[in-house]
Amino acid sequence: MHSLTEENYLKAIYRLSEIDGNKITPTSIAEAVNVNAASVIDMIKKLTEKKLINYDKVKGAKLTDKGNKTALLIVRKHRLWEVFLQDKLGYSWDEIHEMAEQLEHVQHEDLADRLDKFLGYPEYDPHGDPIPKSNGQLPDTVKKLLSEIKVGKTCRVAAVKDTSTIFLQYLLQLSVSIGTKIKVIDKIAFDGSMNIQIGKDFKTTVSQKFAESLLVD
Amino acid sequence: MHSLTEENYLKAIYRLSEIDGNKITPTSIAEAVNVNAASVIDMIKKLTEKKLINYDKVKGAKLTDKGNKTALLIVRKHRLWEVFLQDKLGYSWDEIHEMAEQLEHVQHEDLADRLDKFLGYPEYDPHGDPIPKSNGQLPDTVKKLLSEIKVGKTCRVAAVKDTSTIFLQYLLQLSVSIGTKIKVIDKIAFDGSMNIQIGKDFKTTVSQKFAESLLVD
DNA sequence: TAATTTTATTAGGTTAGTCTAATAAAGCAT
DNA sequence: ATGCTTTATTAGACTAACCTAATAAAATTA
Numbered sequence: 071m072h073s074l075t076e077e078n079y080l081k082a083i084y085r086l087s088e089i090d091g092n093k094i095t096p097t098s099i100a101e102a103v104n105v106n107a108a109s110v111i112d113m114i115k116k117l118t119e120k121k122l123i124n125y126d127k128v129k130g131a132k133l134t135d136k137g138n139k140t141a142l143l144i145v146r147k148h149r150l151w152e153v154f155l156q157d158k159l160g161y162s163w164d165e166i167h168e169m170a171e172q173l174e175h176v177q178h179e180d181l182a183d184r185l186d187k188f189l190g191y192p193e194y195d196p197h198g199d200p201i202p203k204s205n206g207q208l209p210d211t212v213k214k215l216l217s218e219i220k221v222g223k224t225c226r227v228a229a230v231k232d233t234s235t236i237f238l239q240y241l242l243q244l245s246v247s248i249g250t251k252i253k254v255i256d257k258i259a260f261d262g263s264m265n266i267q268i269g270k271d272f273k274t275t276v277s278q279k280f281a282e283s284l285l286v287d
Numbered sequence: 288m289h290s291l292t293e294e295n296y297l298k299a300i301y302r303l304s305e306i307d308g309n310k311i312t313p314t315s316i317a318e319a320v321n322v323n324a325a326s327v328i329d330m331i332k333k334l335t336e337k338k339l340i341n342y343d344k345v346k347g348a349k350l351t352d353k354g355n356k357t358a359l360l361i362v363r364k365h366r367l368w369e370v371f372l373q374d375k376l377g378y379s380w381d382e383i384h385e386m387a388e389q390l391e392h393v394q395h396e397d398l399a400d401r402l403d404k405f406l407g408y409p410e411y412d413p414h415g416d417p418i419p420k421s422n423g424q425l426p427d428t429v430k431k432l433l434s435e436i437k438v439g440k441t442c443r444v445a446a447v448k449d450t451s452t453i454f455l456q457y458l459l460q461l462s463v464s465i466g467t468k469i470k471v472i473d474k475i476a477f478d479g480s481m482n483i484q485i486g487k488d489f490k491t492t493v494s495q496k497f498a499e500s501l502l503v504d
Numbered sequence: 505t506a507a508t509t510t511t512a513t514t515a516g517g518t519t520a521g522t523c524t525a526a527t528a529a530a531g532c533a534t
Numbered sequence: 535a536t537g538c539t540t541t542a543t544t545a546g547a548c549t550a551a552c553c554t555a556a557t558a559a560a561a562t563t564a
Contacts, residue, residue, distance in 0.1 A: 075551065096512060109552055111513060116550090127512075127559090159401040172393045178386050184376040292521065313542065326522055328543060333520090344529090344542075 072120075074175050077144050078103055079113050080122060081174075083131055084141035093130035139206060143182065146202040148174035149195035150185045156196040157189065163196045163270065194226055199249055216252065217262065217281035224253040225286035232283035240280075244268055252286065289339075291392050294361050295320055296330050297339060298391075300348055301358035310347035356423060360399065363419040365391035366412035367402045373413040374406065380413045380487060411443055416466055433469065434479065434498035441470040442503035449500035457497075461485055469503065 072080070082102035086094045096114065100107040114131060117123045122137035133141055151173040155166040183204055186192075193209045194200055200208045213228050227250045230237065241247065246268055255273065256265035262278030289297070299319035303311045313331065317324040331348060334340045339354035350358055368390040372383040400421055403409075410426040411417055417425045430445050444467045447454065458464065463485055472490065473482035479495030 073550080097510090105551090106553060107512070108514085108554080112551075158405055159398075161401070165395075169393060169395050169398065173390070176386060176389045178382075181376075181386065184378070188376055290520080314540095322521090323523060324542070325524080325544085329521075 071177065072122075072140065076113070076117065076120075076122070077140070077175055079110075079117060080133070080137055080141040081144045081148070083123060083133055084138070084145060087133065094132065095130050099131065142202045142206045144174050146204075147176070147182050147185075149199055149201040150182060150189060150192070152195040152197070153189050153192045153201070154185065166196065194251075197249060213285040213287050215282050216254075216266075216276075216284040216286050217264070217278060219252075219254045219286060221254050221257055224251055226251050227284060228287045229285040230283065231285055237283055241284075244274065245272070246284075252284075288394070289337075289357065293330070293334065293337075293339070294357070294392055296327075296334060297350070297354055297358040298361045298365070300340060300350055301355070301362060304350065311349065312347050316348065359419045359423045361391050363421075364393070364399050364402075366416055366418040367399060367406060367409070369412040369414070370406050370409045370418070371402065383413065414466060430502040430504050432499050433471075433483075433501040433503050434481070434495060436469075436471045436503060438471050438474055441468055443468050444501060445504045446502040447500065448502055454500055458501075461491065462489070463501075469501075 079099065082099055083094055086092070086098055086102060092098075096107050096110040099114075100110045103110070114123070114125050117137070118125050121134055122140060123131050123133055125131045148170045151170040152166045155161045155169055156163060161169075186201075186204065192201060202208055214225075215231070216225065219225050227246055227248055229248065230241070246252070250269055253267040254264055255267055258264070262281070263275055264278075264281050265273065265275050267273045296316065299316055300311055303309070303315055303319060309315075313324050313327040316331075317327045320327070331340070331342050334354070335342050338351055339357060340348050340350055342348045365387045368387040369383045372378045372386055373380060378386075403418075403421065409418060419425055431442075432448070433442070436442050444463055444465055446465065447458070463469070467486055470484040471481055472484055475481070479498070480492055481495075481498050482490065482492050484490045
């Protein structure tokens, strides 16, 4: 269907559009796929020919419906394989990406669906990124405040309610960003503070104010 | 390390040498990798340069130790992935080959070993082909007569004791060849005949004479 | 706005792996 | 052995994906 290289460009464009509504330029793509900008121009022409993207110097590149569908499937496979590598083969989260980059290109009618079923229909990959469903939908992340999460549950940072610099700097200090997993270890009834585990092994205590400023799902 | 294409050539050469002690010619390789003979000549040069094979117009191509080691790892991965696809994802034996062709090229330090462990160290793939061990050894197939296999067990045709044309023709008729899986469904005490399942779904009854002429493991 | 810097694009070249067509070498059959 | 057929090899070309260097266009800053 599409070459491995084409798939990598589509995935990169998808990821770039996922991050924010920014204009997707040849240069940004070049950086994402680690290639010279001139090469990107060639590929932009090719993907445009194939009606996988639209490109316009002013608006930048944008996936067409067809391109989006293709990219979503690649991302779905990538994230499912990451779950497989962590849950079934016991790799740690820093080892899985490179392998998933290869596995995501394996083609077969219903491979993603079978894998999805085998893994128990996970909603997020080990990095906290949402896994697109078979129909291309992302899990409809019902956001809650971190303070609403029950003890023992793990959630994932989806957004911040408070966007003050001081709060964001605190998040940065704690290595918390969109997608970070947080497990609620304990809640202190006295003042509403929480014992949480951030990511894989960092534990800390945060205040009620903090827990009411972070949106998770 | 080696390109996907190189890996495919090495695997093909390995498979050709596995079948019998025949001379491996450019033409036979061309047929195996589905490519023009002229292309094979180029690749022979490349693989020779890389000391993965030795080539001589008279003796044909032969894997070096290095080439053999590489090929064995690819075959190991291929066969392990086939087990995964059948046992874990529920694909049938005719669907798995094409996917395993892609999966076998996924590179990572200890991926094969982890997969092997996860699958419970299988010795044969769903087609009955032996899975090379981590050290490159093939399972040392202790051969028995089919007649010695217990009811309910599945075994795999390893060799024939009787090489008469008439017996081989009978085997052909039953679609039994080296590697074919046979499950012993029942043994008739009266005359030593056996109810067996050949391959995936063909059931038949064979005589004691038959069961004592087939070596399995 | 003019000058400078950055970004986009074109032109032309490289590499891996493929092909076809032509030639050389072997193998086989009379 | 001598011609016929098959196999191996060379020569030359193509494609996808990449590169560098040069130019054009846009954006930024003085």
